[in-house]
Amino acid sequence: MPSFSDYVIYVDESGDHDLNSVHDDFPLFVLAFCIFRKSQYVHEIVPAIQEFKFRWFGHDMVILHERExxxxxxxxxxxQKKDVRQRFMDELSAIVKDADLTLIASVIDKRKLKRRYASPDNPYHIGLQFCMERTHAFLMEHDQRGKVAHCMFERRGAKEDRILELEFRRIKDRGNYNAIRMDELEICFVDKKANSSGLQLADLFARPIGLSVLRPEQANRTREIIVEKYRRSPAGKTLGWGLKIFP
Structure with a gap:
């Protein structure tokens, strides 16, 4: 039986990784890896989200989708009622703020990518490599060598999932910047309808991460929360450690 990590990773994306489709209002592809310590996830984060759902909906089957x-x-x-929306968002923001997690994200600007490279790589693959490298480094920093940590991805379709899994395994098997094996990382696919608290939190982060890069001067209530979650260097640096903006 394999030795499992003390951590689990939930992954979500925002934007389209198709370089033939660049939208002016959001010309980015964002990939977010949310790393949770399992003990805190089970005993603190999941109960907080469940209580929130029961309080607002009377049941816990509602899935918190940022877009909806x-x-x-x-x-x-x-x-649509302003005062109700304010209370709801204040409570949800408090849960996200209190959630003990480490965020690693990549933001790919598709406009700049197309201008800089004659044959640019798939934005998803670029972002995936960065996030996997930094996630593996995080695990090593937290004494997780030899322990399998599952990266939970939402299913997108049989063909896309096969391509993603092949790329994930290529990066894992020395296809990364330091050419090391990252055997601690394993990929799992989850149905879109799965009521996963981790996936829902990752979904709440992905688009605001992109907006904070695209329009840094614009008010974004989630930005202050996001900044505190990024993996950082010993000196407190975020870029290159918890956030990659490319190119």
Whole structure:
């Protein structure tokens, strides 16, 4: 039986990694790895989210999707009332702020990528390599050598999932900057309808990460929370450690 890590990683994305499709309002591809210590995830984070759902919906089957919340779509239509929306967002922000997690993210600007390279690589693959390298480094820093840590990805389709898994395993097997084996990382796919607290938190982070890079001067209530979650260097540096902006 394998030895399992004390950590689990939930992954989400924002934007389109298709270089033939660049939207002016969000020309980025964002990949976010949220690393949780399992003991804190099980005993603190999941109960907080469950209590929040029961308080606001009467049950815990609602899935917290950033897009539906932002657009006030079902089952979040009640957020059209400003005072209710304020209370809801304040409570949700408090949960996200209190969640003990480490964030590693990559932001790929597709416009700059196309201008700089004649044959640019897939933005997803670029972001994936960065996030896997830094996640593996985090695990090594926390005495997880030889322990399997699962990276949970939302399913996108059989073909796309096969391509992603091949790239994940290529990077894992020395296809990375330091040409090392990252046997501690394992990929898992989760159905889109899975009511996973970790995936929902990752979803809440992904788009705001991109917006904080795309429009840094714009008010973004999630930005202050995000900044505190990034993996940092011993000197407190975020860029290159918890956040990669490329190119």
């Amino acid at each position: 919340i932002r657009k006030q779509q079902a089952p979040f239509k009640f957020l």
